[in-house]
Amino acid sequence: MYEFFRQYLNEITSSIISDAEFQHIEEAFAIKSMKKRQFLLHEGSVCKYMAFIVKGAMRHYSIDEKGNEHIVRFGVEGWWMSDRESLRMQTPSKYNIDALEDCDLLVATNEQLNRVKELSPLFFRMAHLLDERHSIANQNRVHASICYSSDEKLLDLMKNYPDFLQRFPQNMLASYLGISPETFSRVRKQINAK
Amino acid sequence: MYEFFRQYLNEITSSIISDAEFQHIEEAFAIKSMKKRQFLLHEGSVCKYMAFIVKGAMRHYSIDEKGNEHIVRFGVEGWWMSDRESLRMQTPSKYNIDALEDCDLLVATNEQLNRVKELSPLFFRMAHLLDERHSIANQNRVHASICYSSDEKLLDLMKNYPDFLQRFPQNMLASYLGISPETFSRVRKQINAK
Numbered sequence: 001m002y003e004f005f006r007q008y009l010n011e012i013t014s015s016i017i018s019d020a021e022f023q024h025i026e027e028a029f030a031i032k033s034m035k036k037r038q039f040l041l042h043e044g045s046v047c048k049y050m051a052f053i054v055k056g057a058m059r060h061y062s063i064d065e066k067g068n069e070h071i072v073r074f075g076v077e078g079w080w081m082s083d084r085e086s087l088r089m090q091t092p093s094k095y096n097i098d099a100l101e102d103c104d105l106l107v108a109t110n111e112q113l114n115r116v117k118e119l120s121p122l123f124f125r126m127a128h129l130l131d132e133r134h135s136i137a138n139q140n141r142v143h144a145s146i147c148y149s150s151d152e153k154l155l156d157l158m159k160n161y162p163d164f165l166q167r168f169p170q171n172m173l174a175s176y177l178g179i180s181p182e183t184f185s186r187v188r189k190q191i192n193a194k
Numbered sequence: 195m196y197e198f199f200r201q202y203l204n205e206i207t208s209s210i211i212s213d214a215e216f217q218h219i220e221e222a223f224a225i226k227s228m229k230k231r232q233f234l235l236h237e238g239s240v241c242k243y244m245a246f247i248v249k250g251a252m253r254h255y256s257i258d259e260k261g262n263e264h265i266v267r268f269g270v271e272g273w274w275m276s277d278r279e280s281l282r283m284q285t286p287s288k289y290n291i292d293a294l295e296d297c298d299l300l301v302a303t304n305e306q307l308n309r310v311k312e313l314s315p316l317f318f319r320m321a322h323l324l325d326e327r328h329s330i331a332n333q334n335r336v337h338a339s340i341c342y343s344s345d346e347k348l349l350d351l352m353k354n355y356p357d358f359l360q361r362f363p364q365n366m367l368a369s370y371l372g373i374s375p376e377t378f379s380r381v382r383k384q385i386n387a388k
Binding site for chain 1: 256258262264265266278279282288318321322325326328329330332333334335336337339340341369370371372
């Protein structure tokens with residue numbers, strides 16, 4: 001579990017973390033296993049953890065008044081899952097996070113995260129680099145959602161996250177793109193026929 | 195110019211920056227004035243600057259094949275403007291950034307930003323805190339764009355950025371929300387009538 005995280009840290013920061021520094025990280029992050037369909041976060045609760053996915057897949061979503069699910073993010077191996085607003089501000093979340101497959105996670109609370117950022121300069125640097133990546137990815141996602149047609153949204157997904165199409169059901173992918181399952185199915189057939 | 199930035203830095207980090215540390219920041223950031231309609235970034239160019247807005251308003255947008263503008267972000271006093279993907283990766287941008295009003299900016303290149311992050315721990319901390327805020331704001335924007343109706347999008351904008359409605363024309367606000375100007379106008383009338 002921790003070895004995967006250690007490799008990940010070294011890769012992201014292009015560094016080699018020392019045993020002493022990694023020990024702070026091991027102390028901050030606990031191992032948590034989740035079965036498929038279990039929840040890491042329920043709407044209305046305060047988000048407890050920042051979770052690093054070692055194995056498995058998760059989704060981060062809201063449910064509207066009509067009972068429709070809206071998937072904001074998927075997460076797979078080497079990705080992070082949390083509602084950062086709720087975690088950082090300690091406010092009730094408007095989101096749910098659940099496991100789409102059995103998952104092995106490394107989790108830290110807000111206090112533990114703050115502490116490890118102080119104790120490990122390399123972890124702090126990783127957090128900064130990741131925020132930058134997230135910021136770029138989110139900007140592209142905002143751009144796609146306001147200006148792409150359904151075809152372009154699906155093509156963009158196929159290009160950037162081809163594994164999602166194998167791993168997640170069509171209705172979830174449609175929700176993630178903000179298009180109807182019928183449109184998703186029609187556009188996918190058209191693209192595949194080309 | 196720099197005094198506003200200094201206050202901003204102190205506020206964001208809940209600290210008081212020393213003269214010695216602020217000098218690194220003054221050295222890294224140059225003053226740049228822009229007239230309304232001038233461009234900070236053209237599509238196809240590599241983004242040169244991270245810009246802090248001291249006075250004025252800007253927009254960050256793309257133009258699609260049909261010539262339609264899609265506004266990803268607005269920026270006003272105390273906000274940052276840049277295409278971070280292009281700036282960090284030094285790749286051609288798919289966006290334009292221009293001035294909606296006459297602007298006073300403080301700008302730094304990628305190299306200068308990296309340098310000042312090394313020289314000033316407080317600046318580095320500010321960058322980290324801002325990334326976190328951006329990440330939260332972007333997540334809310336993604337969520338709004340995939341699951342809100344046109345009414346909800348406009349209500350959300352009115353709640354979070356009421357000054358935008360006074361400051362920017364309706365067609366730009368409609369583009370920012372990813373709805374047509376006709377829908378924007380109709381929904382706004384309905385909301386105001388309530």
